[in-house]
Structure formats: structure tokens, C-alpha cells
Amino acid sequence: MSKRAVLEVIALGAEDAVAAQEGGADRLELVTDMAADGLTPSRTGFEVIRGAVDIPLRVMLRLADGFAAGDIDALVARASDLREAGAEEFVLGFLTADGDADLVAVERLITVLDGCRWTFHRAIDRAAHRETLRKQLADLPGLDTYLTAGAATGVDDGLAVLKAEAARAASGEPGYEPQILVGGGLRLDHLPELRSAGLTAFHIGGAARPQGWTSPVSPDAVRVWREALDG
Template sequence: MSAAILEVVVTSADEARAAAEGGADRLELATDMEADGMSPTAAQFERTAAAVTLPVRVMLRDRGGFQAADLDGLRTRARELSAAGAEEFVLGFLTPDGAPDLTAVRAVLDAVPGCRWTFHRALDHAADRTAVRRAIDGLPGLDTVLSAGSATGVTAGLPTLLAEAGRRGEPGYTMAVMAGGGLRTTHVPLLRARGVHAFHVGTAVRQQGWDSPVDPAAVRRWRDLLDAAAGKDAG
């Protein structure tokens, strides 16, 4: 089985350094995590990228929640981030009735051609997650879907994640799944056993939620857990 990927949500260069120290493989950079993560500025990205050698995926999201409130503004921010060196992004939009908003997704992607990107947890808030998966499958640069399996988190969504992992390779299920959103250490063995090899953590590597910084020791505990699970799989 493939080695596990650990992605850590960071909001600053200092947090990026802490995540790297703890053994993260990749970072997701966002701001205002109390609002589920908004787009950083180009300057914030530059400081973060300069602090580490890890890949940094940058959130493209505004106050519209999982809708695009200001599509022109998002496109402008995307271009600014790309000009600052960002090559990987996190995005995903729904219509007001919970359907995939491919018009918005494509408009943002057109502003950052050639990028690699993750479709984020908008999937967990969709009216029909299977329809979203099939609609986005094959979009240029899409290589990962971040999901908890449920809008309320992995504990409730675990059966969905496990079932979807079993459909790997079917239309709508060709992208790598990254499990995240209330992820707990007890979820990891079950997900690994179904072939999920990417894991996304935010508050799980902080002592007191989003108001506290990334704790390198907590990142290290996740790193060790994933490495131990990989070792058992190999054995």
C-alpha cells in the first residue's frame, strides 16, 4: 500500500514551520478558520512558502461559503496567488440548491491554468455527493477530493468514506481521497485498510482549537501513527 500523506492546515509561516518540523508532507494555507477557511493574500502565501520546502495548497474561497459570492474577486485573488508562485489550490463550489457549480469552478481554474488542486469539503454539503463526484471527474488538474463523508465530520461520515473507497476507479471515483474534517486517530486503521492514504488535520494538531498554533509534537504523533500503519500494511 502507498505511503500515507499527512496534510496540515496552516494559517501562517510560523505554523508552516511547526507543521514541517512535526513531519507533515503537505500544507493547506487558509485564513479565518472559524469561517471554515478563506483565501490568503499573495503576501501571506509568499511568507509561508518561503518558510518551508513542503508543497503548499492554497484555499480559494470567499464569504459565500460553498458558493462563490464574488467570482471576479476570487479569480483576481487566484491570479495574484499564482503570480506569487502558488501552483496548487483548494476549491469547490455549489449552487444554492447544493448542485455542483461547474461554471464557478471552471472560471476559477481558468485563472490558474495548469494548477493541481483539491476539491474540498463542499462535497460533504452537496445535495447529491455522487452527482458532484461524477461532475468534477476529469476536470483539469484535479487530483484529490477532501471529504469527511458527512457535513458533521468523519465520525458520522466514516461508512460513506469506506464505501466510496471501495468504488475506486469507477466514474467519479478516480481521484485520490483525502480524509479530513473531525478526523480521529481511531479512524486511520479502517481508512488505511480500504486504501485511503491521504489524511488532513487542523484542530487535531492544535491544543485549543483554531485559537492556538500548530503543535509540532501533535503533528509528530500523527506522522508516527501513519508511518506505523504503513508498516503494518507492508508487513
């Protein structure tokens, strides 16, 4: 019996969170403002969602669209505030202008996170060299997941990369210990190929909202993914 696959769903508020949990999500990624590709929610927003569901929550740390860290002092302050509110898992990812990991920004944030687990998000898909980025981040405390489509343009174009990275992870290659969380243009028809390659964690946003981002998460839509992964 293979281990149950992880299903992470983007939640913008408590209604989304409750629906996603009801549909069988294992974990939520909390963001606000999807027009800017997902920014940090408010402390109050986090607290309301935390009170509404009991599954793990990963909170986005990002103040502006794009992959530059921007105002790192403001971001550190927000992260500190969210930690005080009880946030225990986070999502972040910043690149320098050259497409390397912005280690200054990342290290300042994870100092505040103080051992919390975190995901390095799809900035990896925009990095100049994926392998170099993994080496740059390899020894950072708390990093347990990479959210990636394998390509900046989405899973359709990233399948070969995802399968190759899954193989490197399976062989125990250094830098490939964090779980690969597949997301970004992910569709149900990708799952058989990804599962057979040994990938075990999946992330959906729009797929959980058949009516679009202006409508809440549909528990039925999430359940379809849960059943596909469990089947």
C-alpha cells in the same frame, strides 16, 4: 510495504507551516480566518509561508463563509495574483443553491489556474448527490483530490461512505480517480479502520493544535499523527 500515507495540515501562517513541516506533514493547506471556516490568504501571507518551508502548499480559494462562490470576479483576481506569486496548488469548492457543483464558478477559476492541481473541498459533503457531483467534475483539468469526511457532520458519521468510495476508487470506477483526502472531525482512533479500507491521505486542523485555534500548530501533535500513519 504500503505507500506512505499523505498527511496534510492546515497552516494559518509561517509559524504553523514550520511546525507542521517539522512534525512530518507532507503538505499544507493555507487558509486565513478559521472563524469563517478558512478563507483565501493574502499574497504576502503566501509568499512568507512559501519562503519558510519547502513542502507543497495548497492555497484556499474562498472569500466568504459557506459554499456559494460569491464574488467570482474578485476570486479570479485573487487566484491570478497568487499564481503570479508562485502558488501551484489550490483548494476550492462551490455549490449552487440546489446543491449541485457550481460549474460556472469552478470553471472560471480553473481557467486562471491553468493546469495547476487542486482539491475540491468539503463542499462535496454538502452536495445534494455526491455521485452526481463527481460526475459533474470528472473531466475538469487539475482535479486530483477530494477533501471529505463522508458526511457534513464529520468522519464519525461518514465512515461508511468513505469506505464505499475507497472501494469504488480501487475498482477503477470513473469519477473516483482523484485521491480521497479524509478530513473533518478526524481522530487518531479512526485511522486503523480507514487505513484498512485502503484510504491513504489525511487532513488535520484542530488536531494539530492541542491548545486550540488561537495557538500555533504543535510539531509534537503533528508527529503523533505522522507516527500513527507510518506505524
